[in-house]
Amino acid sequence: MIDDDYDAPSAGETASRPAPITPADVADASRLVSFGLQPKLLPARDAEYAELIRRYRDDPSFARLADAVATGLGLIVLEVSARAGMAVAADEESVFAVRMGEYSRRAASESTDRFLHGLAHLAVAALAFPRPEDLADDGYLGRITVNGVDAFVRQACRKLEQQADETGDNSDPVSDAPGLEAAWRVYARRSATGATKDARRLAGSTIGIVGKAVSFLVDSGFLQKTSDDSGGTYRTTARYQLQVRDMAGGAAMAELLALGVVPVSDGSATLLPPDDSDDLVTDAGLPFHSV
């Protein structure tokens, strides 16, 4: 496949360029991709990696060769830079993609658990990049804690619960129609944490689910643990920002638009303070008003 793609351009280039592509070049390009497949490895820590990155940026034909190798393996190149290394994402069909069933067996069979695991990932990203500017700014480092992510989603759920109460309608979900229940109820209902016999996190609790998401992201080279405070404190890496910005955010957005929900943004802050009419009442929580 690589040959098919690249025979023609390389043949054309040989006329204008003195150096034809050799098997050694292909080996180097593949080596670069293999570095990219080790997400925790950074060019700053490995001289060979750094050299290949430099070559990718300086030599367009080598860059195209490396891109082709990646494409052939079912990878999408997000960025090649000294800070992120060769940041690649797995195509949905590729052997490198992670499936829900491999991630959590419960999530594969239970629709509520599937949602909770997905929401945990979305919430981690939302809290790691709370403002649109943070997601756009290459230099931004997000910081999250496991307990913080849980508290953040719970607060949003509480706000929705309050709104439901205010409208006065009976908002308790209808029995025997689990798919129609509002999503926030599923999260609010699940216990935040729980005591277990062996002092580990309760896997089914929301903190357990967020904790699993976070430790998986650490293995993906997206987060780095900085301390054990608040259930684990982490900071983001350049790769995570790229992955959220260029892959996940868009995919989720497209799905949302397909459902006919069009969130309109004028660029102003969406995490708004409560309006003046809100008195301080029990459970008001503040300040997350949804758009």
Place this chain on the structure above:
Amino acid sequence: MTTTAEAARPAPGPAADEGLARRLRALACTAPLHDLDNRKANLAGEYAVYGMAEVALAAIDLVTLHMDFDTGADRDQVLARLLPRVAAQAPEREWREHERVSKWVLESLINVGSVDRGFRAVYGTFGSDGSYVRRDYDFKLIEEVPGPDGGVYLRTTDEAVNVLVGALDTDVTSAQIAAEVKLEVLIRRGRLADAQLAAEQARYRTVQYSELLRRALEATRRNVRAVDWMEAVPDLIAEALEHIADRYRHENAILTNIRKARDESEDVEHKRRAAELVDIVKDCIRRHTQLQTRLLEAGPLFRAEQDRQAFAAPSARSGLDLYGQLLAPVLPLPLEQASAVTTAFFRKGIGLRTPYSVRLTDLVDVLLTPPVEREHLGAELPEPDLISTPDDSRFSDEQLEAALGLLDLPADAPRRLSGLLAEARRVDPDLPYLVALLAVHAASPGVGTAYRQGEERLLFAVDDGTRLHDDEFGGADLIVGSALLDAVGMAADRTEAS
């Protein structure tokens, strides 16, 4: 159409139905408590003597009272405090069983067996179009929350508080004032039993109030723009500080009043109740202090976050607003649709994994390779090359011996330092320095150390104000002597002590 619908409805209107639903939900909250007494028969053993609902209410009570500002109640503490009540119900049974019962009640209130760790009640209502709908009502009584130390703590939910004291779902501030006034009046009239009840209620409200502020402050930490720092939060802080100041005044006044009641009262029961009240009010004051510390931290926190978030140069690119455009719109969606969005995010946002692939020949090799035998003693250590360092001591061993010989004074005949120096100078011109050094060192002898080491005598030096007249040294002409230590007696003391 309307007539058939109306005929099908037993209740006269939607409002009545709404009230019915509310009452059904309130009723549902008590169900787990009744359920305990029904289920106790299923437990292995004879547990009929225990009043499980009573234990459960006591547990809810304990958790509510021990909920702290930062965390919740400690599980072990709650269990420990619950034990006396359980024990009182069946004093002849052994404590292990009491412990089992309290644990069972607490775990049932958390509903440990279910994945949500909560309860669900199903009830029916009529919809606006007259159709009959069954609905799920999910609630928790005691929930487990994470503590700052990573432990799991217990908190009672609002539902549980309602079951416990009822009608607490009111405006915190006004209820607080009412409770205070009531308390003062009751104390003045000497009705301490009622006063205790009022004080406890006041404490519940204090807990609620701090819970509210805890959530608010936690939220400000996340996004500066999320909170109105121009008006809302400063107002909130000012209000809270005023509230605390006010409460301090009030509670201290109440404290003085109860203390008076406690000390003047003749009745033992009165005295006891007053003492309990003092404890409750003290606890209230403690909680206010905690609250105030939090409030003082709010300002610096805002400024630091403001620096980080607001003063950075704006980016040219516009990013996706993950909360506003994704998370917030997803949460109100029905589960099925929301799940489609989150799953899409999950698939694309999780990163990649390199699959393991094993070649059969490698596998065979790996499995057939005998484990590497480790050398039991490890590698041999190289013989260290030692080089003798040149002797650069200021004084030789002979000099030290001579100096110590000079200072080996009989216990009953101390000498002046000047005499010792003169004698030393006659032997060796360098020796006075060593003698002076040892004498100064003896000015504050380590009596305790000598005592512990079982020394029999100890050199000491005392300054009596006489000046030293010497060509080489200045300072005080110390009196140097030997003190005898009672080594045998000390040894005996030591063995006794150990």
